[in-house]
Amino acid sequence: MKEYEKNEEEIKRLRERIAAFEKSESEHKKIEEALKESEQRFRVIFDYANDGMLLTDIKSKKIYTANKTICQMLGYSLEELKKIDVNDMHPSHSNIAEARNIPVKRKDGTVFYADIKCSIPVILGGRTCVICIFRDITTQKKIDELKDEFIGTVSHELRSPLSIIKEGISLVLDEIPGKINEKQSKILKTAKSNVDRLARIINDLLDISKIESGGLKIKKEALDIISMMKQVVSSFKLAIKDKRLALKVDLPEKEIIVHVDPDMITQVISNLVDNAIRFTEKGHVEVSVKDREALIECSVSDTGIGISRDNLPKLFSKFQQFGRIAGLGRRGTGLGLSIVKGIIDLHGGKVGVESELGKGTKVTFILPKK
Amino acid sequence: MGKRKVLVVDDEIEFLELLRLRLEANNYDVVTALDGDDAVAKVKKEKPDAVLLDILMPGMDGLEVLRRIRQEDNKLPVFMLTAFSSKERVKLANEFNASGFILKTSDLQKEIANITRALEKHQANDI
Ligand SMILES: Nc1ncnc2c1ncn2[C@@H]1O[C@H](COP(=O)(O)OP(=O)(O)OP(=O)(O)O)[C@@H](O)[C@H]1O
Numbered sequence: 481m482k483e484y485e486k487n488e489e490e491i492k493r494l495r496e497r498i499a500a501f502e503k504s505e506s507e508h509k510k511i512e513e514a515l516k517e518s519e520q521r522f523r524v525i526f527d528y529a530n531d532g533m534l535l536t537d538i539k540s541k542k543i544y545t546a547n548k549t550i551c552q553m554l555g556y557s558l559e560e561l562k563k564i565d566v567n568d569m570h571p572s573h574s575n576i577a578e579a580r581n582i583p584v585k586r587k588d589g590t591v592f593y594a595d596i597k598c599s600i601p602v603i604l605g606g607r608t609c610v611i612c613i614f615r616d617i618t619t620q621k622k623i624d625e626l627k628d629e630f631i632g633t634v635s636h637e638l639r640s641p642l643s644i645i646k647e648g649i650s651l652v653l654d655e656i657p658g659k660i661n662e663k664q665s666k667i668l669k670t671a672k673s674n675v676d677r678l679a680r681i682i683n684d685l686l687d688i689s690k691i692e693s694g695g696l697k698i699k700k701e702a703l704d705i706i707s708m709m710k711q712v713v714s715s716f717k718l719a720i721k722d723k724r725l726a727l728k729v730d731l732p733e734k735e736i737i738v739h740v741d742p743d744m745i746t747q748v749i750s751n752l753v754d755n756a757i758r759f760t761e762k763g764h765v766e767v768s769v770k771d772r773e774a775l776i777e778c779s780v781s782d783t784g785i786g787i788s789r790d791n792l793p794k795l796f797s798k799f800q801q802f803g804r805i806a807g808l809g810r811r812g813t814g815l816g817l818s819i820v821k822g823i824i825d826l827h828g829g830k831v832g833v834e835s836e837l838g839k840g841t842k843v844t845f846i847l848p849k850k
Numbered sequence: 851m852g853k854r855k856v857l858v859v860d861d862e863i864e865f866l867e868l869l870r871l872r873l874e875a876n877n878y879d880v881v882t883a884l885d886g887d888d889a890v891a892k893v894k895k896e897k898p899d900a901v902l903l904d905i906l907m908p909g910m911d912g913l914e915v916l917r918r919i920r921q922e923d924n925k926l927p928v929f930m931l932t933a934f935s936s937k938e939r940v941k942l943a944n945e946f947n948a949s950g951f952i953l954k955t956s957d958l959q960k961e962i963a964n965i966t967r968a969l970e971k972h973q974a975n976d977i
């Protein structure tokens with residue numbers, strides 16, 4: 481090959497390499513731009529999200545980055561946030577996956593409440609981080625409080641006239657203003673029993689709304705569950721006798737001390753016994769208590785109409801009534817079992833039901849003793 | 851034993867009048883007050899044997915009336931009347947040494963029979 485041809489060849493190769501380099505350079509730029517764009521896109525979403533977000537290094541407990549919302553929530557600038565220890569803001573930060581109603585401290589020392597969600601750990605720049613999302617629930621809490629207050633006021637306002645109607649009817653029924661005849665008495669008794677029914681519905685509605693908004697606070701006391709069970713059952717003796725049912729009690733002889741809210745657990749047992757009697761036409765109603773070391777197991781069973789398989793999953797929801805029998809007898813509202821479930825949940829227990837149509841029903845609840 | 855005098859305090863005049871009928875039928879002398887100030891004055895003036903006191907009243911509420919009564923007289927039986935049982939209120943009233951609670955929607959004949967029994971016991975202890 482001639483010398484100049486060699487050079488030509490060389491130049492050509494060089495040109496090609498330069499072209500390739502320029503191409504890769506521009507591709508690089510493109511990728512970089514795409515990355516930048518993606519970063520920007522996520523940054524905007526991150527910063528403008530309604531929830532506060534933090535990226536925290538699990539080991540050092542330092543904040544790696546944070547969005548604008550959390551800076552506003554806490555009153556810190558991003559630079560300040562990067563310097564503080566997350567434990568100062570709220571304790572046991574990285575150990576939770578999801579937690580509700582957690583107090584969080586602002587820069588100025590004031591506290592707000594948040595629902596917090598944390599991601600699984602991710603590796604970022606060699607550091608193990610979690611992203612934590614804070615939802616400020618101040619407004620939600622305020623609304624719940626207002627709702628409670630509203631329901632409280634409304635129930636009081638409903639009960640006051642109700643007490644006047646009831647006492648008015650009772651006075652006439654008791655013949656204090658003068659004698660009445662059989663027919664008048666019968667009519668007034670119907671009116672009175674429905675006033676009682678209305679009063680019960682108001683109480684149940686108040687209870688359920690409190691349970692749902694978390695406004696019902698349990699006040700635990702140490703008490704003997706056996707004597708409580710006996711007491712509740714004895715208040716139903718008349719109703720059981722009226723329906724000619726047998727009453728079976730399977731209770732341990734020795735007392736069992738449990739730490740529960742007495743009023744609430746009384747209500748749970750009453751609601752269950754009330755159902756057992758109401759939905760049983762012949763046979764028996766049985767209550768039992770079993771000692772299970774750290775737990776206590778109580779059940780109420782009957783040989784009544786039972787509940788179909790289809791209806792079982794709906795049993796503990798509000799206003800569900802399947803066995804509604806036309807005619808006489810106390811009519812329910814369908815709130816009894818949802819209150820039972822609410823109360824047992826509040827106590828950290830469990831409630832379950834076994835039932836067979838036409839054979840009977842057994843409702844069992846388990847409570848921790850402490 | 852002569853008739854016992856009871857002071858009934860409630861801002862709800864209709865309830866008050868029904869309760870009066872019930873109490874009179876149970877052999878009580880009834881004095882009424884429609885608000886807290888009147889109640890405090892009547893405790894002094896009428897010297898009742900017992901007080902039935904509504905908790906929720908505009909102005910001076912029942913708990914405040916109870917507190918004032920207790921400043922003068924630690925023994926007078928005072929029964930709180932309430933449209934519903936709030937545990938907080940029960941606790942408060944117990945702190946001021948209320949003698950009992952009457953739910954307005956409960957069977958008032960029974961409640962009054964209970965009060966009569968409590969008063970008999972109270973008087974027996976006094977002698
Ligand atoms: N022991 C039972 N046997 C058969 N059906 C039952 C039994 N307990 C509950 N059920 C069914 O479940 C429904 C819901 O019960 P729940 O106690 O919640 O309401 P309720 O008894 O109808 O009314 P409430 O308790 O509010 O007065 C009942 O209407 C009935 O159909």
Ligand SMILES: [Mg+2]
Nearest residue numbers: 755812816817
């Ligand atoms: Mg029920």
